[in-house]
Every structure is written in structure tokens, then in C-alpha cells.
Amino acid sequence: MEDKLASNFCSACFERPIKAKKRGLCLRCYSRQRYTPRPRKSDEAKKLTTINNLIRKYGDEILNDFDLLNSKPFWNLVDIGNKYGFTRERARQLYKKLYGRAYQKIATKKLKIANSKIVCLNDPRYKTAEYSKDSKQFTGAKYELQFYNQCKKRGIDIKVPCTATIDFKVNGFSVEVKSATPRYYSRAKTKIFSYGMRKVQKDKAAFFACFHSTENCFFIIPTWAISSKTRICINETPSLYHNAKNKYWEYRNAWHLLKG
DSSP states (O other): OHHHHHTTBOTTTSSSBOSBTTTTBOHHHHHHHHHSOOOOOOHHHHHHHHHHHHHHHHOTHHHHHHHHTTTOTTOOHHHHHHHHTOOHHHHHHHHHHHHSSOHHHHHHHHHHHHHHHOSOTTOHHHHHHHSOTTSHHHHHHHHHHHHHHHHHHTTOOEEOOTTSSSSEEETTEEEEEEEOOOEEETTTTEEEEEEEOOHHHHHHOSEEEEEETTTTEEEEEEGGGOOSSSEEEEESSOOOOTTOOOTTGGGBTOGGGGGO
């Protein structure tokens, strides 16, 4: 009888009747256990947990890629996100967990160091070496370098204006390099290269050097010859129709225009 009565009281304090039947506790003891804060993990424990989770999911290489964020000026959070399939915000959160500081601080610091070591960050030779090959910036820098080398090969004076929005100064002319992927347009019934431009580029540039991957060459187009305000459209192949205009094809490999 006494055992039966004892079982009706709280197993923690043995004073009050049981209210939480699953735990065998009275209301006061149940509340104390439920709302007692759990001990927090130390920063080192959190970091170790993050490292183990990343290695298990993505492999050891991801830690090396995060280390590159501290040294390579053109390696950023977007590059890591694109490589491993998560967002820039997630990459920022992981960086803070791994290094205990915000990425923005190190980004500003490494840019200052790069500026002190390198004459011009806009130099395509430097950008192609530093950008991630999976990024859109690398693709643009690759064609800028190709244009730079073509000018040097032809003995054309070319300089990189480090403080301007234009890609190059060629014999005193401002030149903007563009690249595009051909897409099929049902209305034209053919593939077309469509090169976008900003208003500031059209206002400042004297020429647009548009790389045509099918022809593997540049179309050197004067700004005054561009009818549209924001786009240059070139067919993938010239039309064979006798009355076709074949717009901009007259500027294919028109390097003589840059010689003045």
C-alpha cells in the first residue's frame, strides 16, 4: 500500500503529486527541467563540428577553397557557392564559423594588399590567373586577354586604363571587349550573337571588339555604326541571299580601324 502511494508522488522531490505522467514529475520539477538552459558549445567545438560536416559532405577540398578566400583577390564567396552548389549567403555563414570573423573585413584587406603589389588589377593577364575558371568573370577576362595579345601581335599600341570603366586604350581610342554565346531566334530562323552594353560604355567607347566564336575572330565595330542603344546583334553565319545586308560583317577583323 505504501509503495502504491509513493508511486503517485514526484520522483524528484517526493512531495507533490505527479502532473507529467511520462516523466513521473510534479509540475514544478517538470518546469525546472524543461526550462533549464542547456550548456552552450564552445567556439572551438562549433568550428570542429562545422569542419567535420563539410568534409563529410564535400570532401577535404572545400577547406582549401575557403583558405583561398584569404589570399586570392579575385576568389570570392560566389565562386565557392557556385562550385559546391549553395548560395553566397551560406558561404558567408560558413566562413564566419570557420574563421570567427566576417568575410567583408578580409575582402577589404586583401584588396588593399593586391593594390600595393600590382600596378593594375584590371590587367587581363592578372585577372585570368586569379579568377575562378568556373566564374563568368573568367570568361570575360579570357577574351580580353585574347584581344590584348592580338593587338600586341599586330604591333598595335594598347594600354589598360586602371581607373576607367573602359577595358583598353588602343592608339588613343577607348575599346570595350564583348563576348556572347549564339542563341537561336525563331523570328530570324538562325543563330545570333547578341552583345549587351551599358549606356556609360557606349558613351565612352570609340569601338566595341565583339568576339565571334564561330569565326574565331573579333568584329571591330565603331560606336557610331551601332544603331541600337543597348545591344549588338550579329548572325552566326552571313546570309547568302543576294540582297542581304549582313549587318556588321564588314567589320570582321577590321584591325586597320584601330591603327588610326
